Amino acid sequence: MRIFVTGASGFIGSAIVKKLQARGYQVQGLARSEASAEKLQQQGVQVIRGDLQDLDGLRKAVEQSDGVIHAGYIHDFSRMDHAADVDQRAILAMGDVLAGSDRPLIVTTGTALVSPGHLATEQILPAAGAHPRSNSNVAALALADSGVRVALVRLPPTVHGVGDHGFIPMIINMAKEKGAAVYVGEGDNRWPAVHRDDAAELFCLAAEKAEPGAILHAVQEEGVPFRQIAETIGAGLSLPVKSLTLEEAKAWLGWMAFFASTDNPSSSAWTRQTFNWQPSGPGLLQDMRESGYFHKV
Numbered sequence: 001m002r003i004f005v006t007g008a009s010g011f012i013g014s015a016i017v018k019k020l021q022a023r024g025y026q027v028q029g030l031a032r033s034e035a036s037a038e039k040l041q042q043q044g045v046q047v048i049r050g051d052l053q054d055l056d057g058l059r060k061a062v063e064q065s066d067g068v069i070h071a072g073y074i075h076d077f078s079r080m081d082h083a084a085d086v087d088q089r090a091i092l093a094m095g096d097v098l099a100g101s102d103r104p105l106i107v108t109t110g111t112a113l114v115s116p117g118h119l120a121t122e123q124i125l126p127a128a129g130a131h132p133r134s135n136s137n138v139a140a141l142a143l144a145d146s147g148v149r150v151a152l153v154r155l156p157p158t159v160h161g162v163g164d165h166g167f168i169p170m171i172i173n174m175a176k177e178k179g180a181a182v183y184v185g186e187g188d189n190r191w192p193a194v195h196r197d198d199a200a201e202l203f204c205l206a207a208e209k210a211e212p213g214a215i216l217h218a219v220q221e222e223g224v225p226f227r228q229i230a231e232t233i234g235a236g237l238s239l240p241v242k243s244l245t246l247e248e249a250k251a252w253l254g255w256m257a258f259f260a261s262t263d264n265p266s267s268s269a270w271t272r273q274t275f276n277w278q279p280s281g282p283g284l285l286q287d288m289r290e291s292g293y294f295h296k297v
Contacts, residue, residue: 002026003207004065006052006090007072007108008045009036011163012155015200016069017043023204028061030072052086055093062097067104067149069203070094077255084132091140100147104207107140109133111154111192111217111266112259119222120192120266122215126152144212151210154217156192156266157259159199160287167259168284172233172293174253181234181241182260184249187227189263194220195281205275216271220279223265232285236294 003020007013008029020027021044029045030052031037037047050057052072062068070091074083091107098105113131114120126137143150158168175181199218206216234241249257271277282290 001066002028002064003067003069004028004030004048004061005069005071006030006058007070009039010071011161011165012108012159012196012199013071014039014043015161015196016071016203017045019197019200019204028065030058030061052090055089058090058093059097062094065103067106067207068094068098069106069207071108071203073108080132084136087133088136088139091136091143095140095143095146095148095150098148099143102147102149104210105140105143105148105150106203106206106210107137107150107152109137109152109154111156111219112262112264113137114154114264114266117263118265120154120217120264122217122267122270125215141213149210149212151206151212151214151216153199153203153206154215154219154266155199156194156219157262157264158191158193158284159196159218160193160284160291161196161281162291164196164293167256168229168288168293170256171229171253171260172237174256175233175239176237178252180239181230181237182244182249182252183227183230183241184244184246184257184261187225187230187243189226189261190223190265191226191229191262191284192219192221192223192264192266193284194218194279195287198277198279198281201279202271202275202277205277209275216275217266217268218271219266219268220281221283222267224284226260228285229288232288236289
């Protein structure tokens with residue numbers, strides 16, 4: 001069995017590749033750069049050179065595969081509409097090849113797009129227009145009507161582990177530059193979290209078992225209060241911790257203020273029960289303290 005993975009050299013994608021190989025799959029990986037291609041070759045991955053905008057290249061890769069895990073995305077928050085448009089076009093191109101085959105197409109998205117301030121569950125469907133990326137989620141699920149075994153895996157705002165270069169390291173760097181770790185208001189807004197190895201395991205389970213139209217939540221911790229994240233950063237950097245108003249946070253954190261104030265409690269109860277997914281990695285705060293987060297800033 002051969003699985004094509006977009007974003008294969010990334011933080012999450014590389015963990016997915018290892019899990020697939022451990023299960024005996026052959027892996028094809030999309031590589032945009034020479035450095036990514038070399039990294040994949042060292043892992044024993046068949047390299048497909050190209051990017052998410054090379055639709056013909058994506059189609060050819062999918063034709064040679066027994067399924068797709070789409071973990072790639074353009075993480076440019078200054079061009080969210082563009083990134084979401086590229087994502088949707090890529091999903092539809094790959095879905096066209098998979099139509100009528102019942103081969104899996106596992107699409108990555110986020111819990112932060114779902115019911116802010118209320119518990120996000122797998123039963124809540126994406127709504128077109130709610131967020132630029134929501135449109136590609138809606139388009140992806142519609143492929144089930146074309147005989148594609150499509151499923152969404154929603155990731156929490158922080159997927160943590162050694163090598164993390166996401167939101168947590170960004171916030172740590174901001175704290176070091178500004179001289180304090182901060183949270184918004186009382187800091188009671190919650191961030192769900194998952195260790196990247198546990199998330200990677202769920203992608204494999206989705207490719208093997210998910211029914212068409214399924215939505216899975218790769219959530220290990222339902223919601224870590226952001227104040228506790230800030231306090232862990234303060235302790236790790238020996239810096240003061242303070243509360244900011246939302247307006248102050250916008251000046252302090254820039255675009256990150258939106259995410260730092262997001263309340264996104266998320267459940268994975270259905271996912272755990274349906275797929276016997278049992279995350280076992282360390283929790284976010286423990287991982288921050290023990291996995292070198294404060295040594296690399």
